[in-house]
Amino acid sequence: METPAVAAGEKLGVVDGRPSPLSKMVVPVFDRSVRYGLGVFETVGVHAGRPFLLGQHARRLVQGLGRLGLASSLDPRTLVRWGQRAVELASVQEGVLRILATAGDDGALRPRVLAWAMEEPPTASEAFERGLRASIHPLRRGPASPLSGTKSLAYADCYLARWQANARGFDEAILCSSEGRIAEGTASNVFIVEGSRLVTPPLSEGILPGVTRAFILEVARGVSLEPMEEPIEMARLMRSSEPYLMSTQLGLALLVAVADKMIAEGSPGPVTHTLRRSYRGIGRGEYADSAATAGWRVERGMDIT
Ligand SMILES: Cc1ncc(COP(=O)(O)O)c(C=O)c1O
Numbered sequence: 001m002e003t004p005a006v007a008a009g010e011k012l013g014v015v016d017g018r019p020s021p022l023s024k025m026v027v028p029v030f031d032r033s034v035r036y037g038l039g040v041f042e043t044v045g046v047h048a049g050r051p052f053l054l055g056q057h058a059r060r061l062v063q064g065l066g067r068l069g070l071a072s073s074l075d076p077r078t079l080v081r082w083g084q085r086a087v088e089l090a091s092v093q094e095g096v097l098r099i100l101a102t103a104g105d106d107g108a109l110r111p112r113v114l115a116w117a118m119e120e121p122p123t124a125s126e127a128f129e130r131g132l133r134a135s136i137h138p139l140r141r142g143p144a145s146p147l148s149g150t151k152s153l154a155y156a157d158c159y160l161a162r163w164q165a166n167a168r169g170f171d172e173a174i175l176c177s178s179e180g181r182i183a184e185g186t187a188s189n190v191f192i193v194e195g196s197r198l199v200t201p202p203l204s205e206g207i208l209p210g211v212t213r214a215f216i217l218e219v220a221r222g223v224s225l226e227p228m229e230e231p232i233e234m235a236r237l238m239r240s241s242e243p244y245l246m247s248t249q250l251g252l253a254l255l256v257a258v259a260d261k262m263i264a265e266g267s268p269g270p271v272t273h274t275l276r277r278s279y280r281g282i283g284r285g286e287y288a289d290s291a292a293t294a295g296w297r298v299e300r301g302m303d304i305t
Pocket of ligand 1: 158184185186187188189208209210211212213246247248249
């Protein structure tokens with residue numbers, strides 16, 4: 001693939017498979033993503049120069065387009081190639097790869113796909129170390145929403161919920177289902193530990209099928225935890241021993257308080273240590289053959305057969 005000439009210091013991304021300077025990666029006003037937020041996006045972790053679980057992200061992106069009525073000939077393999085190319089072009093070692101697929105112009109069902117990667121320090125912020133504090137936000141999740149389960153470009157509701165939580169001194173906002181049970185964070189999935197059970201709300205609560213969520217459910221089996229998908233009431237969350245928020249960007253973050261109530265010890269317990277060790281290790285290509293990976297390898301993120 002030819003690489004265009006670029007000004008010194010200018011970074012490159014990929015548009016519909018072709019390298020492009022970041023400054024030229026634009027979406028025209030005619031694209032329906034501009035007016036309606038019609039389209040989907042992915043944020044993929046990059047560790048040691050490799051996009052982590054890229055195949056899973058690519059698959060979710062294609063499924064998301066289908067759920068928004070934007071089914072196209074775009075396939076996950078192509079997206080994996082373009083994503084890898086974006087990481088190589090930007091020479092990113094530790095950071096994120098972003099992939100965005102728009103609806104395309106009026107009348108033409110052809111998504112535009114833009115992919116670019118950036119160095120970003122791992123989330124080892126003070127908040128991450130001390131544990132996260134979340135508020136409860138009135139925004140509800142539910143299968144009735146046509147956007148349910150998609151990582152839609154129409155993201156302003158979650159963005160604002162998080163912004164409001166941050167303005168009140170919280171790190172994240174928890175959203176409930178239409179029945180008032182725990183659904184997910186604005187950009188994270190929720191897990192709790194009960195003895196040897198690792199429990200997370202089912203997808204039927206209208207939540208995003210998080211790539212980290214699926215990965216951790218799988219890893220749990222390899223470290224003698226019993227993964228469960230069950231509705232979680234607020235009281236159950238508050239009684240749990242090690243509640244988490246999980247996402248590509250957070251990894252596994254301990255949730256230490258909801259509203260102003262502390263949960264459990266408020267510090268990482270044994271399950272947190274075990275899961276984090278597996279998660280980080282696998283992300284960096286370590287433990288590829290250990291029981292904890294339960295067949296999940298870094299390569300599997302790219303190999304989507
Ligand atoms: C609403 C929502 N739930 C869950 C997640 C976690 O998903 P993933 O693990 O794929 O990053 C995200 C990620 O941004 C999200 O926006």
